[in-house]
Each structure stands twice: as C-alpha cells, then as structure tokens.
Amino acid sequence: xxxxxxxxxxxxxxxxxxxxxxxxxxxxxxxxxxxxxxxxxxxxxxxxxxxxxxxxxxxxxxxxxxxxxxxxxxxxxxxxxxxxxxxxxxxxxxxxxxxxxxxxxxxxxxxxxxxxxxxxxxxxxxxxxxxxxxxxxxxxxxxxxxxxxxxxxxxxxxxxxxxxxxxxxxxxxxxxxxxxxxxxxxxxxxxxxxxxxxxxxxxxxxxxxxxxxxxxxxxxxxxxxxxxxxxxxxxxxxxxxxxxxxxxx
Amino acid sequence: xxxxxxxxxxxxxxxxxxxxxxxxxxxxxxxxxxxxxxxxxxxxxxxxxxxxxxxxxxxxxxxxxxxxxxxxxxxxxxxxxxxxxxxxxxxxxxxxxxxxxxxxxxxxxxxxxxxxxxxxxxxxxxxxxxxxxxxxxxxxxxxxxxxxxxxxxxxxxxxxxxxxxxxxxxxxxxxxxxxxxxxxxxxxxxxxxxxxxxxxxxxxxxxxxxxxxxxxxxxxxxxxxxxxxxxxxxxxxxxxxxxxxxxxxxxxxxxxxxxxxxxxxxxxxxxxxxxxxxxxxxxxxxxxxxxxxxxxxxxxxxxxxxxxxxxxxxxxxxxxxxxxxxxxxxxxx
Numbered sequence: 001x002x003x004x005x006x007x008x009x010x011x012x013x014x015x016x017x018x019x020x021x022x023x024x025x026x027x028x029x030x031x032x033x034x035x036x037x038x039x040x041x042x043x044x045x046x047x048x049x050x051x052x053x054x055x056x057x058x059x060x061x062x063x064x065x066x067x068x069x070x071x072x073x074x075x076x077x078x079x080x081x082x083x084x085x086x087x088x089x090x091x092x093x094x095x096x097x098x099x100x101x102x103x104x105x106x107x108x109x110x111x112x113x114x115x116x117x118x119x120x121x122x123x124x125x126x127x128x129x130x131x132x133x134x135x136x137x138x139x140x141x142x143x144x145x146x147x148x149x150x151x152x153x154x155x156x157x158x159x160x161x162x163x164x165x166x167x168x169x170x171x172x173x174x175x176x177x178x179x180x181x182x183x184x185x186x187x188x189x190x191x192x193x194x195x196x197x198x199x200x201x202x203x204x205x206x207x208x209x210x211x212x213x214x215x216x217x218x219x220x221x222x223x224x225x226x227x228x229x230x231x232x233x234x235x236x237x238x239x240x241x242x243x244x245x246x247x248x249x
Numbered sequence: 250x251x252x253x254x255x256x257x258x259x260x261x262x263x264x265x266x267x268x269x270x271x272x273x274x275x276x277x278x279x280x281x282x283x284x285x286x287x288x289x290x291x292x293x294x295x296x297x298x299x300x301x302x303x304x305x306x307x308x309x310x311x312x313x314x315x316x317x318x319x320x321x322x323x324x325x326x327x328x329x330x331x332x333x334x335x336x337x338x339x340x341x342x343x344x345x346x347x348x349x350x351x352x353x354x355x356x357x358x359x360x361x362x363x364x365x366x367x368x369x370x371x372x373x374x375x376x377x378x379x380x381x382x383x384x385x386x387x388x389x390x391x392x393x394x395x396x397x398x399x400x401x402x403x404x405x406x407x408x409x410x411x412x413x414x415x416x417x418x419x420x421x422x423x424x425x426x427x428x429x430x431x432x433x434x435x436x437x438x439x440x441x442x443x444x445x446x447x448x449x450x451x452x453x454x455x456x457x458x459x460x461x462x463x464x465x466x467x468x469x470x471x472x473x474x475x476x477x478x479x480x481x482x483x484x485x486x487x488x489x490x491x492x493x494x495x496x497x498x499x500x501x502x503x504x505x506x507x508x509x510x511x512x513x514x515x516x517x518x519x520x521x522x523x524x525x526x527x528x529x530x531x532x533x534x535x536x537x538x539x540x541x542x543x544x545x546x547x548x549x550x551x552x553x554x555x556x557x558x559x560x561x562x563x564x565x566x567x568x569x570x571x572x573x574x575x576x577x578x579x580x581x582x
Contacts, residue, residue: 178537185537
C-alpha cells in the first residue's frame with residue numbers, strides 16, 4: 001500500500017476527507033486492492049497461528065518478515081516506552097499510519113508467542129502473558145488459537161524482549177491435548193451466543209460463514225416449533241412520514 | 250436471528266448495557282470514566298443518528314451504516330451492510346428482522362413475552378464491572394471525524410478477560426471508535442466511524458428495509474427460558490474469577506439434534522456461552538478449540554454430553570469455563 005493511500009485511509013478515519021474523497025477511498029477499500037494485501041499479511045499470521053502444520057517453519061519469508069517487523073517495532077516501542085495506553089497521543093497523519101503498520105505486526109507476534117507456548121504437551125502449562133504494550137493502532141487480526149511448537153522458544157523470547165519486562169504467568173490445567181477445530185464447527189454456537197455478545201453479534205450478523213448456519217438452524221427451529229412463515233405481517237414497517245426529533249447536540 | 254442480537258448496537262459496543270440499565274440523562278460533562286460511559290449509554294439510546302463505520306476484525310474490513318430514531322416509541326433501528334451482498338437488519342421494538350438477500354430469507358424473532366429480552370440479558374452495574382475492570386479516563390484530543398474525543402479505557406484486572414478502549418465524542422458522548430484488545434494489547438476487533446450525523450429527523454423510508462422481500466422465506470426462532478439463574482439446581486460452578494451464571498435457556502443449536510442447554514456466564518462485561526447437548530446415537534462430536542471472529546471456542550465431551558464454550562475472552566478462560574461444567578450437578582446427562 002502506497003504512502004498516499006495509507007495517508008488517505010488515515011485522513012478518512014480522522015474525518016478530514018471531503019465526501020467525494022471519502023467515497024473514493026471507501027470504494028478502494030471495498031475493492032480490497034492494496035488494502036487486501038495489507039490485511040492478508042495479518043490474516044497470514046493468523047493462519048499460521050491456527051494451523052496444525054508447522055507453516056511458520058515452512059514459510060521462511062514470513063518468518064523473516066516478522067523478524068524484520070520486530071526489529072522496526074523495537075525502535076518504535078523504545079521511543080514510546082512509558083506511555084500509558086489511555087494517554088494515547090494523537091500522532092500526525094503519517095505517524096498514525098506508522099503506528100498501524102508497525103505495531104500491528106509486533107502485537108501479532110506477541111500473540112504468536114503465547115499461542116506457541118499454549119500449544120504443547122498435555123498437563124499443566126505455564127502460559128506467558130506479557131504486559132500490554134503501549135497504545136497502538138492496528139488492523140485487528142484473527143485471534144490466535146495456537147500453532148505448532150516450531151520456534152516457540154525463540155519467538156517467545158522475542159516477544160518478552162519486545163516488551164522489555166518480565167512476563168506474568170499462570171498455570172492452566174489441561175485434561176489432555178486439545179486439537180484445533182475450524183471456525184465453521186463453532187458457527188452455530190457463535191450465532192446462539194451472539195445475543196449476549198455485542199462484538200460477536202456484529203460479526204455473525206453479517207458474516208456469510210455464520211449466516212449460512214443461521215439459516216440452517218432457523219429452518220430446524222421452525223420445523224420443531226411448528227411455526228409457519230409469518231411474512232409479511234411479522235416484518236414490521238413504519239408508516240410513511242418522518243420520525244425522529246431534534247437531537248442535535 | 251434473535252431480537253437480542255440486534256441489541257449489540259443498542260448495547261453500545263459491548264459497553265452500553267451496563268450503563269443503560271442504571272444511567273440517567275446526563276447533560277453535563279462527566280468528570281470520571283464511569284460518567285463518560287454512562288453518558289455514552291444515554292447517547293446511544295436517546296439520540297437520533299445516522300452513521301457509517303468500518304468494522305475491522307479477523308483480518309477483514311466491512312463497511313456498515315447505522316440509523317437510529319430516538320423518538321419512535323417502540324424503538325426503530327436499521328443496520329445496513331454496505332459491503333458484500335447488502336444484508337440488513339431492522340428492529341421495531343422487540344421484533345428484529347434480518348434480511349439475507351443472498352439466501353432469500355428473512356430471519357425474524359418476535360418474542361411471546363416482551364419481558365423475555367430483558368429477562369435473558371445480563372444486568373450490570375458499574376460496581377460489578379469495576380470488580381473485574383479498571384475504568385480509566387484517558388486523554389482529550391482533537392480526535393476523530395474532526396470532533397474532540399475523550400478516551401476511556403476499560404482495562405481488565407487480570408488475564409481472564411479482554412479490554413476496551415473507547416473514543417467518545419465530547420459533545421454527545423457517542424462512541425466514534427472502539428477497540429477490543431487482548432492481554433498483549435493486540436486489537437482483536439475495531440469499530441471506526443467514518444461519518445456520524447445527528448439529523449433532527451429520520452424519514453420512515455430510511456428506517457425500513459430497501460430490500461423487496463417478495464419470494465423470501467421467513468423464519469422465526471424461539472428460545473425457552475429454563476429458570477432464573479438463582480433457581481437453577483446445578484450447584485456452584487468452579488468458574489474463573491468474577492464470572493457468574495446469568496442466564497439458562499434451552500434451544501436448538503445444531504440442525505437435527507436435540508435441544509441444548511445454553512448457559513450464559515458474565516463478569517459484568519464479557520460473556521461466555523456454554524452449550525450442553527446430549528450425544529445421540531450415530532453422532533460423533535469432536536473435541537477441540539478454535540476461534541470465530543474475536544471469540545474463542547472450545548468443545549469437550551463430558552460423559553454423554555457434548556459441551557461447547559464460546560466467548561470474547563482469552564482462550565484459557567473459555568477452556569476453564571468449559572471444564573467447570575463437569576462440576577454442575579444434574580446438568581450433565
């Protein structure tokens with residue numbers, strides 16, 4: 001992604017673009033051109049974390065890229081050390097994007113370390129939990145479940161050094177080794193949980209993967225409860241006309 | 250699609266609900282983080298607004314539009330996906346309709362009892378929230394969308410839960426950005442407003458779906474309340490610190506399978522669902538863990554039961570909660 005587009009996205013989020021400019025950036029986002037490549041970098045790390053095969057070891061280029069990003073982030077973190085997350089400094093446009101593009105990788109690697117340590121032999125484990133890093137603006141990556149134990153020690157060391165502090169630790173008993181399952185196996189549960197969870201609700205509402213399962217489950221519920229389709233009477237609409245009130249601040 | 254699912258918006262990025270329940274109308278500028286959160290809760294319910302935001306999670310970006318009319322007595326909202334196939338959700342009071350044009354379906358929930366929605370949703374207050382989270386007042390800045398913003402952080406007190414950072418519009422209390430972050434500070438889920446207007450009125454056509462549903466299949470969903478959590482005979486579960494049982498229902502989760510018992514546990518902000526299903530003949534459920542969006546999930550086989558826990562908490566917390574079900578007397582079959 002070029003610096004110009006990075007800055008445009010940053011400006012968009014700062015509300016600094018005209019409506020026409022915003023539309024151009026958003027259309028570009030929806031086309032997922034350069035941004036897709038950017039996001040895929042995060043997604044790739046997520047995939048590595050979820051994989052049951054040692055893709056990290058197999059993908060030397062990724063590992064090299066991660067190491068390189070860490071080196072850059074080290075410098076960034078040094079310059080930000082001591083900053084409290086809540087005293088988030090508003091950087092310049094370019095600085096905002098640097099934070100996005102740099103710390104995201106570092107944060108992901110921190111997770112990688114935890115994931116790698118979590119995955120391991122059955123029995124009690126000590127899970128390294130590093131202190132939260134300084135405030136960062138990152139494109140959210142997929143949560144890490146775990147990954148193969150390849151390079152666990154080295155990455156864990158990197159992550160610990162990254163935050164320049166002793167990791168916290170706690171012990172979690174495991175009944176046995178837990179295999180990894182694809183997200184699709186949990187889709188129905190995610191949907192049923194969504195009413196209680198705002199973050200997940202957002203996703204399951206619009207996610208194609210989950211919504212497919214929503215419909216399957218719904219059909220089943222319909223059959224079991226003997227309910228007939230209610231449309232159109234059950235799909236309420238407002239009468240024509242204006243509603244609302246003056247709610248300007 | 251359930252009525253409560255729509256509640257995510259009303260509940261303000263996972264934070265509104267605790268404060269809607271207890272919040273009064275606050276017009277003066279708050280002096281504390283809790284005060285700002287209360288004002289946010291009020292703003293999301295009491296203001297009429299029309300905004301667009303980006304939702305970034307799991308390496309994907311989606312653009313959505315939210316419309317909320319404050320003075321429709323029963324409540325009127327519409328959420329539109331501006332990316333992809335154009336799904337929409339429309340709420341009128343407790344009736345929620347999710348339009349899926351790609352599947353030619355409308356998912357509707359219209360609870361028989363109006364009280365069901367509130368009855369099954371967690372009830373929070375600032376005190377229970379603060380037992381597990383620190384509420385921190387952050388900096389004031391020029392902020393987003395050209396508006397001064399106040400940063401508020403809800404920081405977990407231990408590693409059993411995730412945290413939130415919120416950027417609130419100083420003038421209105423509305424959230425213009427929300428980050429869900431894990432114990433390493435990594436952002437798992439992010440909402441960024443790119444436009445937020447407060448019109449004096451919203452035309453009715455803006456609050457109705459633009460999708461022509463002729464030919465669509467309409468599907469209703471029901472959920473059955475088992476009992477009040479305090480009346481459940483399952484004993485004390487060895488849950489992670491701060492988590493309590495807040496709801497128990499029975500519902501069909503897996504197509505073609507018997508109803509599952511659905512327990513909901515909360516620490517005052519984060520929620521985890523646990524589903525207990527009897528394993529039927531010919532069924533071979535599998536154990537394992539995974540991730541869906543920003544949530545972690547884990548399935549276990551306990552006796553003749555398939556137990557699945559899922560929630561926006563660290564993987565270890567999900568695991569501990571799933572394991573705790575083994576101690577629930579009479580719950581497992």
